[in-house]
Amino acid sequence: GESVGLHLPTLSVQEGDNSIINCAYSNSASDYFIWYKQESGKGPQFIIDIRSNMDKRQGQRVTVLLNKTVKHLSLQIAATQPGDSAVYFCAENSGGSNYKLTFGKGTLLTVNP
Amino acid sequence: GAGVSQSPSNKVTEKGKDVELRCDPISGHTALYWYRQSLGQGLEFLIYFQGNSAPDKSGLPSDRFSAERTGGSVSTLTIQRTQQEDSAVYLCASSLAGGQGLYGYTFGSGTRLTVV
Numbered sequence: 001g002e003s004v005g006l007h008l009p010t011l012s013v014q015e016g017d018n019s020i021i022n023c024a025y026s027n028s029a030s031d032y033f034i035w036y037k038q039e040s041g042k043g044p045q046f047i048i049d050i051r052s053n054m055d056k057r058q059g060q061r062v063t064v065l066l067n068k069t070v071k072h073l074s075l076q077i078a079a080t081q082p083g084d085s086a087v088y089f090c091a092e093n094s095g096g097s098n099y100k101l102t103f104g105k106g107t108l109l110t111v112n113p
Numbered sequence: 114g115a116g117v118s119q120s121p122s123n124k125v126t127e128k129g130k131d132v133e134l135r136c137d138p139i140s141g142h143t144a145l146y147w148y149r150q151s152l153g154q155g156l157e158f159l160i161y162f163q164g165n166s167a168p169d170k171s172g173l174p175s176d177r178f179s180a181e182r183t184g185g186s187v188s189t190l191t192i193q194r195t196q197q198e199d200s201a202v203y204l205c206a207s208s209l210a211g212g213q214g215l216y217g218y219t220f221g222s223g224t225r226l227t228v229v
Binding site: 008032034041043044046089098099100101103104 | 163
């Protein structure tokens with residue numbers, strides 16, 4: 001089952017540093033994964049996705065790594081900027097679903113100028 | 114429209130009252146989803162619409178919750194006899210077609226519901 005907690009994991013970095021946000025997903029049958037960014041008062045915004053037949057995918061300043069053996073996903077943000085400050089969620093297509101997402105609890109990233 | 118639009122953005126209601134939350138998806142998106150986000154939590158799936166039908170309602174927490182979609186467009190989530198534990202942000206998303214996967218899954222900004 002899922003753990004319940006009111007306190008998000010937090011990551012605080014200096015502007016210009018690289019950030020790594022980690023996520024453990026729950027269902028080995030999930031085959032599509034998405035990272036979302038959520039700013040205060042807004043809905044989640046798509047950042048990058050990856051299919052299970054890949055172990056790495058790069059976007060602009062972001063890289064997602066997938067380790068299916070240990071069911072682990074990470075998001076790397078290069079040269080982190082103050083505008084990157086937000087809550088970051090990983091999501092999996094619940095057990096291979098073609099419509100339902102299961103979300104992790106999120107990580108709060110704070111970028112210090 | 115250009116994005117998923119939800120209204121109201123904030124709603125404060127008294128315990129026991131009914132509320133209706135509205136979602137206007139991206140034009141042409143046939144799939145529509147409702148999620149709930151409680152304080153400090155990830156998003157929890159509530160219901161999925163493909164067109165006007167709801168093949169998956171498994172996430173609705175109780176029979177006080179219902180949703181409908183008309184004209185393959187606007188959806189309304191209704192919560193009857195609201196309870197304090199219903200306080201959360203209710204997020205709507207839409208995508209081109211649920212059957213083709215999750216591409217273009219786009220969220221609205223949500224309705225923050227507070228039950229007092």
